[in-house]
């Protein structure tokens with residue numbers, strides 16, 4: 154609105170605008186400006202006090218989002234801890250017993266839940282407790298996972314060692330399984346040739362003369378030649394305390410010192426030495442003790458052959 158003031162000029166009898174001096178104009182302007190600023194401040198103060206500023210609204214929304222993210226992260230952390238629980242359980246109850254390994258001592262496991270971490274940087278915030286809990290759990294996961302990782306590495310090494318060992322152990326039949334089993338490991342009242350009572354320390358296979366004889370596990374040939382009782386005879390040292398003996402052969406295809414693999418052809422069956430007819434005498438010793446070879450035919454039997462073997466074993470079990 155125009156709010157001009159007028160006065161009557163008596164010299165010419167006309168109304169004229171009152172012209173304020175510039176100082177008055179300036180002071181008026183200053184007065185209005187101050188009033189406007191004060192009003193704006195009061196207005197903002199009242200408005201912000203009631204509803205919060207846009208910036209504050211943005212921040213509080215951000216805080217809510219962070220809280221949500223924190224709780225999701227918390228769930229993930231707990232899931233990770235549960236998974237660790239399962240892994241540790243399998244480690245102790247499944248893998249280690251199967252591989253004949255000791256459990257990880259509790260004192261070592263507990264090192265994963267302790268630690269010397271400091272948390273000063275988290276103290277003094279409104280959510281310090283929450284953050285502290287999560288941080289501690291993360292540290293626990295890190296420590297326990299490191300211990301578990303080392304454990305799995307040890308298990309892997311042990312497994313590989315066992316795998317190597319399994320290649321060396323005498324674990325198949327030395328002749329094709331179609332051949333009939335002869336005398337097993339038992340006490341003979343009368344040796345077929347010598348006629349005296351004697352222990353029979355191996356398993357005989359009734360084979361035609363010249364049947365292929367195979368190494369039953371990898372190893373080194375330590376004997377390949379004449380043996381007074383077993384005639385032409387081969388002995389293989391498989392390591393791990395195991396030796397296998399193949400007697401009464403007609404032909405020897407290996408020499409002493411040769412390394413052989415499981416399944417290699419090493420000789421032909423025969424009737425040499427103290428023998429009454431063509432057959433193979435097969436024997437397994439573990440650290441010098443005779444073992445029943447039938448317990449070592451592991452992976453090349455059909456179901457029927459397996460049950461035949463079990464029957465034979467049951468009949469012989471008292472001599473084991």
Ligand SMILES: [Zn+2]
Pocket residue numbers: 336353355356357433434435
């Ligand atoms: Zn025999």
